[in-house]
Amino acid sequence: MLLAADVGNTNVVFALFEGTDIRARWRIATDGRRTGDEYAVWLLQLLAIEGIERSAITRIIFSSVVPRADHNLTVLAKKYFGIDPLFAGQGAAAWDFEIDVDQPHTLGADRALNCIAAHELVGGDMIVVDFGTATKFEAVDFNGAYKGGIIAPGINLSLDALVGKTAKLPRIAIRAPETDSVIGRNTEDQMLIGVFWGYVAMMEGLIEKMRAEFGRPVKVVATGGLAILFDKKTDIFDVIDADLTIRGLQILADRAQPE
Incomplete structure (x- = not known):
């Protein structure tokens, strides 16, 4: 399964994908100070409620407009799932379309x-x-x-x-x-x-x-x-x-x- 999370200025939206289908989605208020451990306590409980084993998640991708949250999400992925996450727009997940603007x-x-x-x-x-x-x-x-x-x-x-x-x-x-x-x-x-x-x-x-x-x-x-x-x-x-x-x-x- 793929775990995806979009960090906005107001909320962080997590979604769990089976193929292209959304199996579950959850929302939490954005707080750049929230640690990876705090994310884990919240997210692992929600996975348990859905009856989903932690090991079922094999890929993780994040997007973020709140840079302060990036490190804590990386800790969540590596420490609790053993996965190096993708970040939208970076590395293997770099944008693959033309951005035809000045900046x-x-x-x-x-x-x-x-x-x-x-x-x-x-x-x-x-x-x-x-x-x-x-x-x-x-x-x-x-x-x-x-x-x-x-x-x-x-x-x-x-x-x-x-x-x-x-x-x-x-x-x-x-x-x-x-x-x-x-x-x-x-x-x-x-x-x-x-x-x-x-x-x-x-x-x-x-x-x-x-x-x-x-x-x-x-x-x-x-x-x-x-x-x-x-x-x-x-x-x-x-x-x-x-x-x-x-x-x-x-x-x-x-x-x-x-x-």
């Missing part, structure tokens, strides 16, 4: 993995949208080359800034508004409208501008937990895959070390 080395691992998975699973000219701590828009051509993109504040980050910088505005949960009206009748509704519909307008506007620059038909592929939420109020997505990033890890691991 290719600055492309985040999660963004690169989304491009790999979307090209493998969907194909054609694409815009890949990832709703995370930041919302990222990626332009990928039909050859799988990364042509550039956009980084915008995530919707929760925008809400945190709104609430944190005002004295009286309450904390609200992000959800799809019950109606399509954009005239709120109370403070909480007005906040939700401003954040949610403002975000939809931003997203749709940027995607349309990207479409125009492609000059060809493109598919829009979305990932991240909020993709399904936005899909209720817009028809701009062609494909939604909440596991796109982690599937990119599986694809990259198979190319680097076929099982």
Whole structure:
């Protein structure tokens, strides 16, 4: 089995693959100080709950946008599984697609993995949208080359800034508004409208501008937990895959070390 983990700014997502199928997935809050031993206590218990022996894991791959976590994950892999892990974008798991931008080395691992998975699973000219701590828009051509993109504040980050910088505005949960009206009748509704519909307008506007620059038909592929939420109020997505990033890890691991 392949153990894959994607370290984001907010969460670390672990997934266990049997071939191309996800057998189990788990999520833990990102903390660069968490040691390899702490990861092991948590992960080994979860494996036991699933009835999976530690020895069943024969390959490990990590991706990370939090460099401080890399050493601790390496300790987890070597000490508790006896495996030298792959790291996405490095060594045998180096990127195997064209990164056609001014500073290719600055492309985040999660963004690169989304491009790999979307090209493998969907194909054609694409815009890949990832709703995370930041919302990222990626332009990928039909050859799988990364042509550039956009980084915008995530919707929760925008809400945190709104609430944190005002004295009286309450904390609200992000959800799809019950109606399509954009005239709120109370403070909480007005906040939700401003954040949610403002975000939809931003997203749709940027995607349309990207479409125009492609000059060809493109598919829009979305990932991240909020993709399904936005899909209720817009028809701009062609494909939604909440596991796109982690599937990119599986694809990259198979190319680097076929099982």
